[in-house]
Amino acid sequence: MNDGKKLFGVAALFDTPDEILKAAKTVNNAGYKNYDVNTPYPIHGIDKAMKLKSSKLGYVTLFFGFFGASFILFFMWWTLAVNYPLVIGGKPYFPLPAFVPITFEFTVLNAVLSTFIAMIAVVFNLPFNSHPLHDSNYMRNVTSDKYGVVIESEDPQFDENKVNELLRSLGGKNIERIFYPEQKEFKVFQPRFVVFLIIIAIITSVSTYVTLNKLMYLPPFSFMEHQNKGIAQYESTFFYDKREMREPVKGTIARGFIPYAFTGVTDTNEFYSNPLLPTQKVLKLGQEKFLTYCSPCHGNYGEGKSRLRGFFPPGPTLHSARVIGFSDGKIYNIITNGQNGIMPSYAYQTTRDERWAIINYIRVLQRAQNPKPSDFSAISEINKESGNASN
């Protein structure tokens, strides 16, 4: 009956959970070590009867849970606080409350997957999951509605007759001998398998390439460069004069532009008066603009000392009685339109307010050259005050 097959063990079936509990207890007490109880569903108390140690898989969960939590926290800290620090929503670089959700999710994911893998790898011994019990009549019964005990031949106490007797005395039915399946030689590098591996490798690489380089490829952000727009100095394919840079339509006025109404009029006093008060701020502006645009010809103090060393006709002094007598409106007119064909217009260099500020500054220069007695007393008072302060 053996047919040269190796005996795996002897199995017996039982009908009720009470019987199987008793059988498990008896077999265990008889000193057998390599035996197993197969039931269609977990039976309460069977682990006690078999004196099984409780499962240690919980430690895997614990370890990988903590590992996952610390890993993902470290990772988020590294990406958002170290590798590419970015202020988001006014939060600190390491906003712990905002990291809690992902930390939690990743912890659970890690714990679950590691526990599952530990179970199928350690307990089920994957990928070596074939077992002599498979496809036996015994197996078909215990996966449906019977409860079975199998005592393996590897047990040091194994003696087929004794085992048979024990199982029969417990009321076991369908006592069955189970054999190892015939061993088949299994060559790892079969051509079919190698081809299979190659195909898998090709599919993986191609799909990875396509996913990462084609599907998920983002061109660098250069949308601004590639829009349909005219660029100055480029040849246009659209306009007949082939210029991309266009001139504004005739009569176009810039925003905020106010035309100067008095071109050619020499004295505009009656129309214009200085809108700016000679405040410190205005004078500061006037000084700055005066030194920039006026002082090269008229001199730093308006005294007519040109810095141009004769390359351009020097400007007249601004302290002459004639100029002192000019109204603000007239000076404005001169700055805006130029004078005598020598002084050019400064309308493009200065804004309207700047011109008025320059005029205020000129008035200050003129007063400084021809001070009134009241000015001296004012200065001495200022000196006194500052002297007291320094003491």
Place this chain on the structure above:
Amino acid sequence: MPQTESNIRLAENAGYIKKELPKSLSTWGYILLIVGIALSIVSYKLDPARASFGYLAGYIFLLCIGIGALFLVSMEYAAGAVWSVPFRRVSELFASSVPFLLILLIPLFLSMKNLFVWMNPEVVAHDKVWQTRMNYLNVPFFIIRDVVIILIWWLFYHLIIRNSRKQDLSLDQNLTTTNIKLSVAFIPVFGFTISLFSFDWLMSMVPKWYSTIFGVYIFADAAWVGFAVVTLASVLLTEKGYLSTKIKKDHYYSLGTWMFAFTVFWAYIAFAQYMLQWYGNLPDEIIYYVHRWVGGWKYVSLFLVIAHFIVPFIILIPRSSKTNPKILIFASIWIIATQYLDSYWLVMPSMVNNGFTYSFRFTDFAFPIAAVGLIIVLFTTLAKKHNLLPIGDPKLKRSWDFHL
């Protein structure tokens, strides 16, 4: 309660022998109660305004224990739980503080001027938000509302506990049916009333601040500490042989699991509130947490996270600690103490809103001492009259067969 023949047999079947609790326990209870009351009076004489805040913290602590225990009783009936039947009488005894909450409310009503900004008409006159809220927070409505809330709790306490005690003698299964109906009615009522109560006494202390989850927060606290007191008393009584001999590790395990579950639940609710207000960072909202983050409060807040969540969480994770009586006792004492800390943390930083400055004072602890004393006195007094095990409950027999 007179013992009849059948009653004694039932108790024997349940492994329960009625014994007097040790005298020293009730003595200690009275000592704590008297010391607590004396210290409270001292604290009041020293600084009445400060005492009203300390009193509120103590009151919330007592309320969470009493109402939490009552909630557990009703949960057991409503869910048809079997494992918890041996511990139900213990929860009922803890719930006995519910009627006292009404009397203890009087000092709170008297100190409302200290507690609430909105009692100051000048503040209200200059604030539109307070003016809106005054439709709800005005004194008469406030007092009537809270008295009615506690009366409702008292009513349910009275009915449910009366039926439960009656069953010890009559063994009438209809009483269970009645109690299930009462409990099912109580749970939604409880949900709304505890929310309103917490809005009134805790949320309205902070101007402009509001949080829709606040009622759930207090509920989580109450249920958590409810399980802790029941665990503490049940495990102690079982280990000393006052409760049934038939209580197994599996029952302990369930108690531990529920404490664990509510630890996590509180953490969830507290985090949900904190995270959203921190994330939104709106001035009216975040002020609540700013008050709890300035000065030494920062360390209290951080310690609260550790004590309220991390410590019980780690202690109660392993299966072995959920079945170990010593660890369970430690964990439940820890939880009860932390619950007081939480009440303190909810109340005290809000002193700032009324212009008071907080500094640590030992006199604040007069109130929790008195509360613990009151609970022990009530427990020992009632335990003399009633069985500690609901021996007449039809589900009790099933509870002995309970296994994981």
Place this chain on the structure above:
Amino acid sequence: MAIDYSLELAAIEGNPPLKELDEIIIKPMVTKPSRKYQIVLAITTSLLIIGAICIGITFYYGIGMWGNNQPVAWAFDITNFVFWIGIGHAGTLISAILYLLRQQWRNGIARFAEAMTIFAVMCAGIFPIIHTGRPWLAGYLIPYPNQHVMWPNFISPLVWDVFAVSTYFTVSLVFWYVGLIPDFATLRDRTTNKIRKTIYSVFSLGWRNSSRQWQHYEKVYMILAGLATPLVLSVHTVVSWDFAAAIIPGWHSTIFPPYFVAGAIFSGFAMVSTVLIFIRKIFDMEHIITLDHLEKMNKIILLTGSMVGYAYIIEWFMAWYSGSPVELFTTLNRAFGPYAWGYWIMVSCNVFFPQLFWFKKIRRSVPITLVIVILVNVGMWFERFVIIVASLSRDFLPSSWHYYKPTLVDMGILFGSFGLFFTLVLLFARTLPVVSLAEIKSIVPGAQPSHGENQHE
């Protein structure tokens, strides 16, 4: 009828032999599908195809095919997402939380509910991806070192969503599969068909029903249940934070996390009930999925429906108590504004109709239950619609107020998601055991050893 509380209620009716349970549960897998099944499958696949076409149109022409426009930037897409994620929650609740609570009646319905979880999460997963407008770039949500040195913004609730939903899907799948392993072994040993045997053998992972295996298996199942429980709460919490973390009135509310979770369980149970009512009838499983089970589910629907009602009331109260005019306006606008119809559908279906379950007669009446649970599903869909669309359509600038109207493509995608869900459910019902064989056997009366004195040593 007086109830005897001293007796445990049987989790299933009668005392069927274990073999017969196998036969009943496996029958749909081995018999030829009936005509009705084919008709229903044809309907659902047509819906699925309509949905697929609509998604294709969206991809081809862009998001402009939808009714979304500023300020209603989120509409049907996110509504459907939240709706389907919510449906999924019941499955995990039944399989994990009720397992931890040792509610044996769950054993009959857990498998089906878990499968529905997975299908619902699959439906849900479509929407966040398509609503971005460039779904092919979704890979950037995964933090991997890329050529732009770009990392996901881990501070954004939308990225939390990615982690939450993908974790939820993975864990549900693992949990479901772990539950299926012993059943695959049973199928493997029953079938005579060679192809089926190979498939079942592969998926059963060499399972032998050995007590040494069961011991680890039960531990793992317990651990998975313990982890899935906080996970299921966290998923809808994170979904709620998509809204609540913003400071838009009507969204920025601290009660959102528990309120969304309760709503999710509520709608999920309603969907499970809807499907189970048909399944138990069609597959003759009325004694496995009994009226008691439906009644208990109705009680949970009542409980969670009341929680949702609590949240509605607290929202109203706080809108007024806060004294903030915008909060009050948002709440009033929901109830009496242009989307008032949606609001009142939501309130009536979620709060009023489930209150009928206070009556035992209604709880135990299958037709009325069916009507109410379908209404609950409708109501919960509208809840998300009201939260999203009604809040957005009237934002801070009255000049940009906009009345959102769905387009045909919007509707097509919504129906398509239902098509996908029910197609998967129907296919599942015929390819895998809809009731867990091992679990249902373990609660048959007499399936566990009698508790003799030997138990208490």
